[in-house]
Amino acid sequence: MQQKEDNLKSIISHAKEYGFVFPSSEIYDGLAATYDYGQLGAELKNNIKAYWWKSMVQMHENIVGLDSAIFMHPTTWKASGHVDAFNDPLIDNKDSKKRYRADVLIEEAIEKIRQKIDKEVAKGLKRFEDAFNEAEFRATNPNVLRNVEKITEIENRMRETLGNNDLDGVRNLIIDLEIVCPVSGTKNWTEVRQFNLMFSTELGSVAGDAATIYLRPETAQGIFVNFLNVQKTSRLKIPFGIAQIGKAFRNEIVARQFIFRMREFEQMEMQFFVRPGEEMKWYDYWKSERIKWHKALGIPETSYRFHDHIKLAHYANAACDIEFDFPMGFKELEGIHSRTDYDLKQHEEHSGKKLQYFDPEINENYVPYVIETSIGVDRMFLAVLSSSLKEEQLENDTRVVLSLPAALAPYKVAVMPLTKKDGLPEKAREILNVLKFDFNCVYDEKDSAGKRYRRQDAIGTPYCVMVDHQTLEDNTVTIRDRDTMEQERVAIEDLAGIFTDRCSMKTLLM
Ligand code: GAP
Numbered sequence: 001m002q003q004k005e006d007n008l009k010s011i012i013s014h015a016k017e018y019g020f021v022f023p024s025s026e027i028y029d030g031l032a033a034t035y036d037y038g039q040l041g042a043e044l045k046n047n048i049k050a051y052w053w054k055s056m057v058q059m060h061e062n063i064v065g066l067d068s069a070i071f072m073h074p075t076t077w078k079a080s081g082h083v084d085a086f087n088d089p090l091i092d093n094k095d096s097k098k099r100y101r102a103d104v105l106i107e108e109a110i111e112k113i114r115q116k117i118d119k120e121v122a123k124g125l126k127r128f129e130d131a132f133n134e135a136e137f138r139a140t141n142p143n144v145l146r147n148v149e150k151i152t153e154i155e156n157r158m159r160e161t162l163g164n165n166d167l168d169g170v171r172n173l174i175i176d177l178e179i180v181c182p183v184s185g186t187k188n189w190t191e192v193r194q195f196n197l198m199f200s201t202e203l204g205s206v207a208g209d210a211a212t213i214y215l216r217p218e219t220a221q222g223i224f225v226n227f228l229n230v231q232k233t234s235r236l237k238i239p240f241g242i243a244q245i246g247k248a249f250r251n252e253i254v255a256r257q258f259i260f261r262m263r264e265f266e267q268m269e270m271q272f273f274v275r276p277g278e279e280m281k282w283y284d285y286w287k288s289e290r291i292k293w294h295k296a297l298g299i300p301e302t303s304y305r306f307h308d309h310i311k312l313a314h315y316a317n318a319a320c321d322i323e324f325d326f327p328m329g330f331k332e333l334e335g336i337h338s339r340t341d342y343d344l345k346q347h348e349e350h351s352g353k354k355l356q357y358f359d360p361e362i363n364e365n366y367v368p369y370v371i372e373t374s375i376g377v378d379r380m381f382l383a384v385l386s387s388s389l390k391e392e393q394l395e396n397d398t399r400v401v402l403s404l405p406a407a408l409a410p411y412k413v414a415v416m417p418l419t420k421k422d423g424l425p426e427k428a429r430e431i432l433n434v435l436k437f438d439f440n441c442v443y444d445e446k447d448s449a450g451k452r453y454r455r456q457d458a459i460g461t462p463y464c465v466m467v468d469h470q471t472l473e474d475n476t477v478t479i480r481d482r483d484t485m486e487q488e489r490v491a492i493e494d495l496a497g498i499f500t501d502r503c504s505m506k507t508l509l510m
Pocket of ligand 1: 220252260261262263265266267269332334372375378379
């Protein structure tokens with residue numbers, strides 16, 4: 001645990017030192033759970049968004065994009081259920097005065113039991129080696145079975161109490177599980193209370209004339225209210241999707257863990273409209289498509305796992321998360337939800353407008369069902385950053401390297417003259433001026449070659465192009481690879497082709 005916390009600390013300090021992420025309004029000592037993306041962070045974030053947009057919108061004939069307003073008519077949020085039900089159950093420890101999400105405390109207790117199971121399985125593997133049959137071990141080992149039963153029991157109680165808004169029941173579960181506050185170490189808990197997560201503000205300047213409006217807590221509702229606008233103007237046929245990327249705001253009471261949980265964050269959401277009754281087929285389809293998108297990045301597959309929701313949101317009939325092994329352990333990175341026809345029906349009811357689709361294949365009007373995929377840009381940023389940052393032991397040295405997937409790296413290429421004289425800087429700039437049309441490049445001539453390579457390693461630049469005296473004679477340069485540190489000599493005219501092959505989004509999307 002300490003190791004993980006130290007990892008998070010080094011990620012935060014690396015992100016700040018190299019211009020990826022700064023605390024917001026830092027000169028005023030910052031604002032809790034709000035962050036600014038610096039010069040390299042903005043590039044990485046844009047690349048993550050481009051990867052998602054390319055794969056979800058531009059690579060699908062039946063998915064189109066949208067950019068709806070953050071402010072929406074206040075009735076939107078009444079209809080969607082957010083005014084009445086977008087709450088977190090919170091509990092305080094009376095000794096440390098720290099506040100926690102009650103459901104998260106319980107989920108963490110479950111995770112600890114799960115880790116006990118994994119340890120038991122690891123012991124079995126060590127004992128039986130090649131003869132080890134994991135499935136049989138899990139199905140028969142008494143310690144594993146006892147812990148699985150414990151988890152099922154806790155999950156059932158959690159589902160029942162949270163589902164019925166039985167807040168005393170949630171507190172009793174915390175007491176029965178003997179959960180202690182990580183700060184004070186005591187079990188001195190307050191009651192559990194519900195807190196609404198939406199930020200509100202006033203529209204209109206005259207007192208009494210003002211209407212309360214909300215900063216959107218999800219981008220999805222902008223898609224639902226535009227469902228017919230888009231369908232009619234695009235003439236898309238079901239099944240089809242509408243996707244958008246945009247800011248969302250939540251008054252997270254318990255906001256720690258860097259950019260994992262922020263009050264202002266960005267979502268990439270896609271609502272896929274399907275024929276009623278076909279939602280489970282599409283739910284499975286999107287689960288498999290989305291995990292493929294993640295795995296294409298080359299981050300170890302063991303960093304991902306699916307987690308089915310124990311307590312379904314008010315709009316869902318099935319839901320799961322893609323969890324990622326963040327520095328704080330496995331946590332939600334992306335949600336995939338079968339939202340039924342809940343949202344469209346609610347908007348029909350509250351607006352008095354029909355939000356139906358005429359399906360020519362079956363000659364019927366209906367309110368479509370919806371499968372949603374929803375991922376936080378900032379969480380994806382943290383997932384990519386944390387899995388890429390490494391300190392490597394070399395023969396006589398160590399180096400810090402950010403092994404970002406090349407297609408997401410802020411700079412693809414650093415162009416460097418070996419020395420600042422003999423016409424090498426001019427030649428290097430000539431090369432950069434051609435490459436910059438297709439790749440984000442940086443020019444670097446300060447310090448020794450070794451120092452410059454280290455600097456580019458630390459910000460994740462996958463390739464350095466070194467211009468030396470031989471370049472002036474034969475128009476060749478060396479390319480130095482960030483991960484292998486190997487160098488190859490190539491013709492300048494081949495550079496663009498080489499970098500396209502190695503750095504373009506195509507490498508991920510094929
Ligand atoms: N429209 C569905 C929806 O908003 P969600 O599970 O509440 O579902 C979707 O949020 C995704 O948004 C999460 O998987 C997470 O990646 C991101 N997210 C949610 N709250 C966040 C926060 N406070 N800070 C950063 N990202 C957040």
